[in-house]
Amino acid sequence: MQDEPRPDELIKAVADFLREQIVPQISGHAAFKLRVGINALDLVTRQLALSGESDAEEHASLKALFSHDGSLFNLNAELADRIASGAVDLSTPGVKDHLWRTTLAKLAVDQPNYASYRREVERCSD
């Protein structure tokens, strides 16, 4: 067992330091790259916090769709193949809902400020 602090706590501490202490001192192309770097660290922090639960939900949802088990990657590949062949489409029970939930879970990590995502999340909470 590894000791504390956890990776998400370490990364957040580094990102906060860069954002608060270093950003004000940097300009030009380096400032642009610094912002990209901070965004990357923030993304990792979100993934560490969120993906355990969302991967488990996605896995359960795929098992329910296919009535068999497999790795998350292989079950996703199977869904992709079945959509490609036409065996599964939006009229297949559970598919549209599955695609929406898994996509929203990706956006929560990748780009939670993306306007389409925010619009769809507001729609959920209405």
Next chain:
Amino acid sequence: MAAAAIAGALTQSVIGWCAGATGIRDLAQLSGGASQETWSFVIERPDGDIAAILRRSPPGYGSVSGRAAGLDVEAELMRLAYEAGVPSPQVLHVLTEADALGAGFVMRRVDGETIPRKILRDAEFAEARPKLARQIGIILAGLHGIDSAALPPLRTISSTEEIGLLRDDYRSFDWPRPVFELTLRWLTDHDPGASKATTLVHGDFRHGNLIIGPDGVRAVLDWELAHRGDPMEDLGWICVNSWRFGEIDKPVGGLGSREEMFAGYEAAGGHVDEARVKFWEVMGTLRWGIMCCGMMRRFRESPDHSMERAMIGRRSSETEIDLLRLLAPRS
């Protein structure tokens, strides 16, 4: 190639072709442009300095998806666009081997803004914004109206071929994306086939490639993905949600409505096919998603290990939510 080496080669080059030039100053690499380098500099001349831009491919770097027209062709297309009245920077010189700067060209710098968030929000552009969707339609009609016979050699890509290219690109990543598969099925089922008109298509007409001033669009840049094809492709691409930068209810680059763009296009002599525009918007959304995946692969495989490319790789999910909004909206 370090900045000092570029400055040296560029000085030699400029003295060779620019009448009266004595040297250069203020060489600076501009941010953005993951697959090609862009540098700004000033040509020093006793009769008056010239603000200029160098666009070059560093040796060994290809384009995003192997579809690049080539910088020589880009320079030629900018010349044709300039002559046709499409807002364009004036090309000053096309690089040759003697320049020792790789492939590329030098153009006159056009002042203005390319950063979408500034164009969409700053007060400076408040008067221009409501006019831009229509102006974009007018510019696209002009660009599509360029005489086909005058064009340099370009690939012709039909909608059917584009679906196949995207499918091959996507499959080559070996990373399952059910939403992309759903989109490929939709595109195949809705493929409109060959268009009546085959014209020059810019291929990447969007924010970042348009220089905009308080008076409107001043220059169309980056012809890297130009080809011959269905002109409705450009109208669909500018409507892809990724280029709205938060203004998601204004489809044309976050600036205005499709109807305003269509009106400009038709007023300038073009003919709009709305169903095709929608088809190309879906195609374009998928295409940007796949380009993001391509950036992820280049991040893994290319030696420079660029953070920007890595992070663009994580933007492919943005296109997945946009594709669901287009193809499987929730009631």
